Amino acid sequence: MNASTSAPKRKLKVATTSLAGCFGCHMSFLDIDERILDLIELIEFDRSPLTDIKHCSTDCDIGIIEGGVCNAENVHVLHEFRKNCKILIAIGACSINGGLPAQRNSLDIRDILAAVYAQPGRGVHIPNDPEIPLLLNEVHPLHEVVKIDYFLPGCPPSGDAIWKFLTDLLAGRTPSLGHGLIHFD
Amino acid sequence: MRTANSSGGGADEKGVIEGVLSRHGHDATRLMQILREVQEGLGWLSPSILTAIADGAKLPRARVEGVAGFYHFFHTEPLGRYRVLWSDNITDRMQGNADLMARMCKKLWLKAGNVSEDGLVSVDTTSCTGMCDQGPAILVNYRPITRMTPERVDKVVDLIRRQVPLAEWPAEFFLVEDNIRRKDALLSHDLAPGDALRALKSPQDVLEAVKASGLRGRGGAGFSTGQKWEFCRNAPGTGSSPAHYVVCNADEGEPGTFKDRVLLSSCADLVFEGMTIAGYVIGAKKGLVYLRGEYRYLMEPLNEVLQRRRAANLLGKSVLGQIGFDFDIEIHMGAGAYICGEETALLESLEGKRGVPRKRPPFPVTSGFLGQPTAVNNVETLAAAALIAAKGAAWYKTLGTAKSTGTKVLSISGDCARPGVYEYPYGVTVAQVLADCGARDTQACQIAGASGLCIAPAEFGRRIAFEDIPTGGSFMIFDNSRDMFEVARNFAHFFVHESCGFCTPCRVGTTLLKNGMDKIHEGHGGEYDINDIWRIIRTLKTASHCGLGQTAGNCVADTLQKFRPSYELRLNVHEFEPAFDLDKALSKMREVTGRDDPGAHFHIAHRKSKSGIGTKAGDEA
Numbered sequence: 128m129n130a131s132t133s134a135p136k137r138k139l140k141v142a143t144t145s146l147a148g149c150f151g152c153h154m155s156f157l158d159i160d161e162r163i164l165d166l167i168e169l170i171e172f173d174r175s176p177l178t179d180i181k182h183c184s185t186d187c188d189i190g191i192i193e194g195g196v197c198n199a200e201n202v203h204v205l206h207e208f209r210k211n212c213k214i215l216i217a218i219g220a221c222s223i224n225g226g227l228p229a230q231r232n233s234l235d236i237r238d239i240l241a242a243v244y245a246q247p248g249r250g251v252h253i254p255n256d257p258e259i260p261l262l263l264n265e266v267h268p269l270h271e272v273v274k275i276d277y278f279l280p281g282c283p284p285s286g287d288a289i290w291k292f293l294t295d296l297l298a299g300r301t302p303s304l305g306h307g308l309i310h311f312d
Numbered sequence: 313m314r315t316a317n318s319s320g321g322g323a324d325e326k327g328v329i330e331g332v333l334s335r336h337g338h339d340a341t342r343l344m345q346i347l348r349e350v351q352e353g354l355g356w357l358s359p360s361i362l363t364a365i366a367d368g369a370k371l372p373r374a375r376v377e378g379v380a381g382f383y384h385f386f387h388t389e390p391l392g393r394y395r396v397l398w399s400d401n402i403t404d405r406m407q408g409n410a411d412l413m414a415r416m417c418k419k420l421w422l423k424a425g426n427v428s429e430d431g432l433v434s435v436d437t438t439s440c441t442g443m444c445d446q447g448p449a450i451l452v453n454y455r456p457i458t459r460m461t462p463e464r465v466d467k468v469v470d471l472i473r474r475q476v477p478l479a480e481w482p483a484e485f486f487l488v489e490d491n492i493r494r495k496d497a498l499l500s501h502d503l504a505p506g507d508a509l510r511a512l513k514s515p516q517d518v519l520e521a522v523k524a525s526g527l528r529g530r531g532g533a534g535f536s537t538g539q540k541w542e543f544c545r546n547a548p549g550t551g552s553s554p555a556h557y558v559v560c561n562a563d564e565g566e567p568g569t570f571k572d573r574v575l576l577s578s579c580a581d582l583v584f585e586g587m588t589i590a591g592y593v594i595g596a597k598k599g600l601v602y603l604r605g606e607y608r609y610l611m612e613p614l615n616e617v618l619q620r621r622r623a624a625n626l627l628g629k630s631v632l633g634q635i636g637f638d639f640d641i642e643i644h645m646g647a648g649a650y651i652c653g654e655e656t657a658l659l660e661s662l663e664g665k666r667g668v669p670r671k672r673p674p675f676p677v678t679s680g681f682l683g684q685p686t687a688v689n690n691v692e693t694l695a696a697a698a699l700i701a702a703k704g705a706a707w708y709k710t711l712g713t714a715k716s717t718g719t720k721v722l723s724i725s726g727d728c729a730r731p732g733v734y735e736y737p738y739g740v741t742v743a744q745v746l747a748d749c750g751a752r753d754t755q756a757c758q759i760a761g762a763s764g765l766c767i768a769p770a771e772f773g774r775r776i777a778f779e780d781i782p783t784g785g786s787f788m789i790f791d792n793s794r795d796m797f798e799v800a801r802n803f804a805h806f807f808v809h810e811s812c813g814f815c816t817p818c819r820v821g822t823t824l825l826k827n828g829m830d831k832i833h834e835g836h837g838g839e840y841d842i843n844d845i846w847r848i849i850r851t852l853k854t855a856s857h858c859g860l861g862q863t864a865g866n867c868v869a870d871t872l873q874k875f876r877p878s879y880e881l882r883l884n885v886h887e888f889e890p891a892f893d894l895d896k897a898l899s900k901m902r903e904v905t906g907r908d909d910p911g912a913h914f915h916i917a918h919r920k921s922k923s924g925i926g927t928k929a930g931d932e933a
């Protein structure tokens with residue numbers, strides 16, 4: 128991307144978060160390496176693990192979310208993003224399909240907890256501190272809970288794919304990954 | 313009949329399997345017939361039975377299990393000594409099948425889809441059984457019972473409870489009527505068996521006549537029959553046993569179609585004669601009828617017709633004494649898979665495999681059954697060909713329109729006074745058909761089945777013909793009392809059930825389409841979902857491997873365009889809403905933690921109503 132446009136445009140506000148994900152997608156985001164300097168000419172980060180800002184501004188342009196929805200906290204964060212971002216992007220297999228965390232969907236969450244928190248001789252003590260978010264019966268991909276505008280698949284998508292996707296989007300083009308970035312044969 | 317839970321490989325089991333296998337020469341390409349006959353003898357296909365069949369036919373065990381698992385009418389789990397299947401086409405729904413099925417389940421203390429605890433009976437649904445003009449219909453152990461009423465349900469339940477063998481059930485239950493309401497050139501033919509064969513000149517002359525007649529395939533695609541036969545005739549047989557084959561496509565799975573059933577029960581001789589003539593032209597010695605599993609009851613009568621024809625020298629060696637003209641016909645049964653109507657899936661099935669469509673080219677005319685040149689034709693096409701051979705191309709061309717010569721047999725069902733079979737010269741208007749069958753207050757016709765075209769009253773002046781509305785023959789009528797959204801939703805479910813699962817766009821796309829329709833039905837749909845549905849329809853059409861996937865979105869697309877309010881009235885949502893109840897998604901955690909405080913709930917007003925009524929508080933907490 129050539130960032131040297133004459134008149135300085137308004138920088139777009141980008142928020143990111145990881146819900147039921149492994150942070151791998153965020154790590155991959157950092158794999159755009161020094162291009163992040165070009166990017167930062169065009170955007171500013173709002174709520175994000177990169178800034179440690181805790182809540183979205185009300186006028187975010189783009190929200191990027193890794194991971195699916197596995198607990199009540201995830202639902203609240205996702206709603207906050209949807210409410211405050213014009214465009215929401217689901218990044219990575221977990222956000223699009225539920226991914227690895229959704230492996231638990233074939234089991235009953237009550238059985239899982241009973242097995243995990245069984246203490247020999249002392250019965251089952253499932254933590255229920257209000258501080259701990261309650262788990263949902265099943266893990267859901269983002270688009271089952273709110274409207275998602277774009278999907279960026281991969282586990283994780285490569286830095287190059289994320290770069291291409293974002294530069295397309297920022298330039299007003301419908302993102303298109305194509306050969307080498309999303310499929311390889 | 314044996315009990316459902318025995319699977320121990322007893323002496324009778326071995327005997328039955330060995331008997332069937334040797335009857336079929338242990339021939340792996342006859343696996344479909346072997347599985348069906350073994351199942352008819354032993355009730356279901358247990359693991360040990362599958363192993364024995366695999367050993368006997370020298371097939372990998374996984375191949376046999378793969379085939380058994382593909383077809384709806386083969387069961388690898390015991391499904392009761394009485395297996396009841398309710399035909400669940402939209403026309404059956406309109407005739408009240410849901411209430412009747414609920415009544416049956418209640419009386420049998422049974423949940424639909426389950427087997428009773430004593431292993432006696434299971435009740436479930438199945439795709440259109442081709443009894444649309446005399447529904448609601450059921451299959452009991454694959455025998456059709458038509459015109460179900462509450463009284464008939466009670467009687468059936470009683471017979472099952474008393475474990476009366478099917479053979480002793482009242483004969484009138486199994487009465488399937490032809491309901492022929494309008495005859496034209498084909499259905500009023502006055503040919504005696506053999507007349508068309510006696511009129512045959514050289515194969516080349518017959519081919520020229522069929523070409524000159526302009527006959528086009530009646531199974532849907534409308535390919536020139538003469539050309540198909542010519543390609544096939546010119547293609548050489550290959551390999552160690554070169555041959556040519558004629559295949560009659562009697563799979564008739566398109567919802568709302570039943571005219572092939574009627575042709576086979578009232579004009580079987582003409583159909584077989586058409587196959588024989590096709591064999592004469594292309595140089596085939598063998599013809600195969602692929603008969604859908606739902607028409608199992610036609611097998612014995614059809615075999616009797618074949619026997620009569622053999623006795624009259626209309627089949628067999630030197631047909632009508634003509635040296636070198638050898639031809640015989642065999643009937644193969646399908647096992648409840650709509651996709652097997654697609655000609656290449658049909659050929660796979662005939663060869664004893666899963667009904668997955670082949671890549672084309674090569675086309676069946678050069679590489680069909682067992683890799684040999686094969687002419688696959690619809691039942692009606694073959695009957696029409698016999699008529700042409702007997703009466704000449706010039707006469708045939710006087711019927712119909714320029715690009716659609718001859719007549720078309722329609723299967724008419726739904727909201728009309730006289731459902732049944734109607735034959736018209738091509739070019740008849742939809743309005744004419746509606747008037748003739750006594751349809752009133754019609755708001756829509758679904759023509760050519762679930763994969764076909766849905767038309768609104770403004771289009772009733774359109775014509776049944778290849779140049780306007782082509783159809784395999786299905787013609788379903790919906791009056792003003794019907795909900796066209798529900799029609800489309802029923803078809804969306806049908807395609808999920810019938811997708812062969814081979815290619816991702818169709819396997820996944822049909823389910824996504826169904827999910828979208830169900831979401832709207834449940835009152836969670838918005839403009840977002842409509843857009844999503846359009847996107848899925850586009851992918852289905854452009855990316856699917858075969859005609860099933862390519863056409864699976866047609867009805868939703870048509871109704872979205874022509875009956876949009878039936879969708880809009882269900883849209884409750886401005887932006888987006890989940891298809892499930894978010895607050896309920898915390899139910900199990902509330903249970904195990906004992907929490908019920910506000911923090912253990914999402915404070916989202918979630919509509920419970922299925923109509924347009926209800927409050928909308930947005931999907932933000």
Ligand SMILES: Cc1cc2nc3c(=O)[nH]c(=O)nc-3n(C[C@H](O)[C@H](O)[C@H](O)COP(=O)(O)O)c2cc1C
Pocket residue numbers: 528529530531532533534535561562563564565566650651652653654655656688689690691693694858859860
């Ligand atoms: C999903 C699907 C289902 C079909 N079902 C039937 C059928 O039940 N009967 C039929 O004759 N043709 C059916 N066809 C069309 C056949 O593939 C084939 O075109 C036809 O049998 C050729 O015969 P015709 O030229 O005499 O029409 C189907 C096609 C598709 C794609």
Ligand code: SF4
Pocket residue numbers: 147148149150151152193194218219220221222226227281282283
């Ligand atoms: S998609 Fe892969 S990398 Fe991204 S959060 Fe999920 S598991 Fe991690």
Ligand code: SF4
Pocket residue numbers: 651668669810811812813814815816818819856857858859860861862
């Ligand atoms: S389109 Fe559907 S029916 Fe056809 S091959 Fe693909 S999955 Fe099978």
Ligand code: FES
Pocket residue numbers: none
């Ligand atoms: S292996 Fe192909 S979709 Fe899973």
